[in-house]
Amino acid sequence: MSEIAKAYDPKLVEPKWYQAWLDADAFGGIPDEKKEAFTIVIPPPNVTGVLTMGHVLNNTIQDILVRRARQEGKKALWLPGTDHAGIATHARIERKLRMEGKNRYDLGRETFLKRAWEWSDEHRNIILNQLQKLGSSCDWNRTVFTMDEKYVRAVLTAFVRLYERGYIYRGKYMSKWCPVSLTALSDEEVIMKPQKGLLYKMRYELVEDPGNYLEISTTRPETLMGDTAVAVHPEDSRYNQLIGKHVWRPFPRAELPIIGDEAVDREFGTGVLKVTPAHDEMDFQIGQRHNLPVIDVFNPDATLNDLAGEDFSGVDRFAARKLAVEKLKALGLFIDAEDYENNVGFSERTDVPIEPRISEQWWMRYPKVEEAKSAVENGLIKFYPSRWEKVYLHWLNNIRDWCISRQLWWGHRIPVWYKKGEDRNNKDNWHISVDGPQDPDNWEQEEDVLDTWASSWLWPFATMGWPNPSKEESEDLNFFYPTSDLVTAPDIIFFWVARMIMAGLEFMGPEKKKLATEEIKERIPFQNVYFTGMIRDLQGRKMSKSLGNSPDPLDLIDKFGADGLRFGIMSVAPKGQDILLSDERVEQGRNFCNKLWNACRFRQISGKLEDNSSLDNILSRFEPDLFDEYDHWIVNQLIKAIHQIETGYDNYDFNLMAQGIYNFFWSDYCDWYLEVSKTKLKNESLRDNCLAIQDFILRQVLLTAHPYIPFITEELWHNLGYGDKHSFIQDHCIENSSQLSNQIYQLGIEKDTHLVEAKNIDELQLFIMRARFLKAEYNVANKRDVTFYYSVGEGYDELVDGNIENIKHLVGASNLIACDEAPEGAPAEVTRIGTIYLDLTSAVDVVAEKERLNKELIRLEKQITGSEARLSDVNFLNKAPEKVIQGAREQLATNKTKREEFQKLINNLG
RNA sequence: GGGCUUGUAGCUCAGUUGGCUAGAGCGCUUGCUUUACACGCAAGAUGUCGGCGGUUCGAGUCCGUCCAGGCCCACCA
DSSP states (O other), X not given: OOOOOSSOOHHXXXXXXXXXXXXXXXXXXXXXXXXXXXXXXXXXXXXXXXXXXXXXXXXXXXXXXXXXXHHTTOEEEEEOEEBOOHHHHHHHXXXXXXXXXXXXXXXXXXXXXXXXXXXXXXXXXXXXXXXXXXXXXXOGGGOEETTSHHHHHHHHHHHHHHHHTTOEEEEEEEEEEETTTTEEEOGGGEEEEEEEEEEEEEEEEBXXXXXXXXXXXXXXXXXXXXXXXXXXXXXXXXXXXXXXXEEEETTTTEEEXXXXXXXXXXXXXXXXXXXXXXXXXXXXXXXXXHTOOOOOOBOTTSBBOGGXXXXXXXXXXXHHHHHHHHHHHHTTOEEEEEEEEEEEEEETTTOSBOEEEXXXXXXXXXXXXXXHHHHHHTTSSEEESTTHHHHHHHHHHTOOOEEOEESOSSSOBOOEEEETTSOTTSGGGEEEOSSOOSSGGGEEEOOOEEOTHHHHTTHHHXXXXXXXXXXXXXXXXHHHXXXXXXXXXXXGIIIIIIHHHHHHHHHSSSOOSSOOHHHHHHHOSEEEEEEOOOEEOTTXXXXXXXXXXXXXXXXHHHHHHHHHHHHHHHHTOOTTSOEEOOHHHHHHHHHHHHHHHHHHHHHHHHSOOOOOSSHHHHHHTOOGGGOOHHHHHHHHHHHHHHHHHHHHHHHXXXXXXXXXXXXXXXXXXXXIIIHHHHHHHHSHHHHHHHHHHHHHHHHHHHHHHTTTSHHHHHHHHHHTTSSOTTOOGGGSOOOOHHHHHHHHHHTTOOSTHHHHHHHHHHHHHHHHHHHHHHHHHTTOTTOSOEEEEEEEOXXXXXXXXXXXXXXXXXXXXXXXXXXXXXOTTOOXXXXXXXXXXXXXXXOOOHHHHHHHHHHHHHHHXXXXXXXXXXXXXXXXXXXXXXXXHHHHHHHHHHHHHHHHHHHHHHHHTO
């Protein structure tokens, strides 16, 4: 065993242990029927991704849960992988192509896919390697990629089954279109943003009444060439007599019917709506109701086409808007334009306004919606924090069909084949299967691929071999499914969480229209969902590349160690609330590691290590007869802290757990117990018992802290001889608080004494702090040879007598002398267990001291008056519980004693 | 427009079923090489618990209302 270095250096520890874990396959998740299963599937990061602070938070939490599960004796599997990220990857590759002056069509599908694969092969492992630096204990042998051959088969199988079960259809409807990616999007991929624009007012001439006009409001004049009607509210008396008549569309000039539709808002603008069924969702619906023709005047890239007229052909939509206004002005049909703010949908990935567009797409009616709701409503799946349940249910209650086809190449190509040369709209000409038709030459496959989320929604079971599991995979699925916890961000609650639940319910069992509760329980993909907060900077701003406020986690790991980063971020991550992170937090995490390191170093320096290889060995060295207040107290504080941690895990209170470990270890153990130890260690008869207690505390602290800070705890575990060469700290089951207390009490250390001891220690510490205060106040804080006198309060003789040496050490005094009479002129402090006087060889400033004591006296008087008032209030005495009244009486009594004492001190000063 | 959420020290957060003098860390001030640790030790200062009203013997905690942030959902052109 080497001597521990003075300052902890994570660089010497972290890579070493990660490699050792990998070499020993310490994270292997193999079914073990003797144990309880604990499973987490990682939210697969995008292949395009690099590690962000969000990943750090998310994966640290998962790692904590998995490591804790191992300590609790469960068989844990944390299954890692990556997502092919359709649009995001497309965007990356196409950007590169643009720089080469090309686009994907120049390359063709096959060449493009080759490049996509190269790119993904090159990037896929970057983020996984970064997760390893963080300490993530995934079973890397089982890493899955959503484009793996097996996974692809799972995705296609799901499609085929849903088609056969009647959930999937193809049709020409309005969907959201991204003019940059040139693909349809699902509703969830569109982000609404308020945009400053103009509300234009124009007029169309009435066909039946030339010279008279109808005034129309619109934000999108560039679509007027696609108008096929003008609509008013049927009960709007201003206009309803015009229904059935016509107006002139100015260009291309055409007669448009005036129709009545209740969707029109009479209050908005002029109350007259131009109806463009091809370019607006509501207009499309109105068009359907009135059998209006649909004129699509846009190209896929949102430039205008020939149908818009010669002037517009090839013009971009925003230029076309200006052009349309110009033309209206020239025709005298433009009235005015006012500033207007409205919400415009943007493509999540490319950040450009989307276009509502009618196209052939594949759609999915969601399966098992009712069951998905009840799974959460009935608590089969629990959300932390629970308020997300409402958001989830609201979405499911208003669920709309899912547009699952994407006009992209990178992804899972839809397993539908059309008979060559035949009508694609006729289902007789379709072939739908995973493997494709027997005579492929006569068929052509659907060009579209599936939405990325239509692959990741299968993640919890497609990663374990569904739908054609090998023998081993069947065991996996049986053992590890349903998974235990899912840790994710709330912004993908619809994209991913809700859909995974529905997929699990639909696929993880035989086909069934309706599921009973028991079946739901077996099929759900996970039991608990923990939603993380969002990481923000100290100004509360979202961390983003453009703001430059997002620290690179790898830099932080380099500077503070992965443990420091993990501990820092977890200590400020309140449940489900946003996290404001700064470097100082991480620094604090690093400091905690250093403190831990040095406390262990102190143990090593203090005395020879005995056999620490088991808890029993350590406890057998306890000498209960030698236990004093401090020994009792620290053991009790430890058990309390461990209990607090246990409750923390039950409630997913990660920051409270971090703070709990921190406070116990730093404030109780290091600040008080270790300091007291220094006097005990000097005393031969107390020495061994004290070292055994230290060994015990440190052992349990290392175990408890291990999920948060896995590297340093592993290192210290071995340094202090808790483990052998052939095992890791995670191989030792952690004792829970009741096990620990039972074992301790069985040694003959009385349970009941703890409460008394704890109270006594509190009083003792107060006494010591007041003495230190006197030293600081009289500028002798740095002297260790001062003399104190003291008189003991009633009932505390034994406590003070037994702790003289401890008090002397903790205060920094050479003499502590009992006295009956207050020494003349000595500044003093009054506490419950006694009055303490600082002996000053030089004269004290009597006036200043008197003033100080008087201030104290006044404060006391105020409290006494308050207490007396309460205690003489009949209502209070009648209605308050006895405990509270008793408490108030005790406080009053203590304060009165103190007041007397202060009075005496002031009198003594003359 | 609907819903969710937050407001406690300069900053980030605790504060259990209402009950003693509202706590912690960071930061700040002062002093300190004390048998681990300056990534440290000790002492100290700092609060209209967002505002107002109510219930209660008693409110940071419960109720109402208002104010201010943040987020999500929604077809008003």
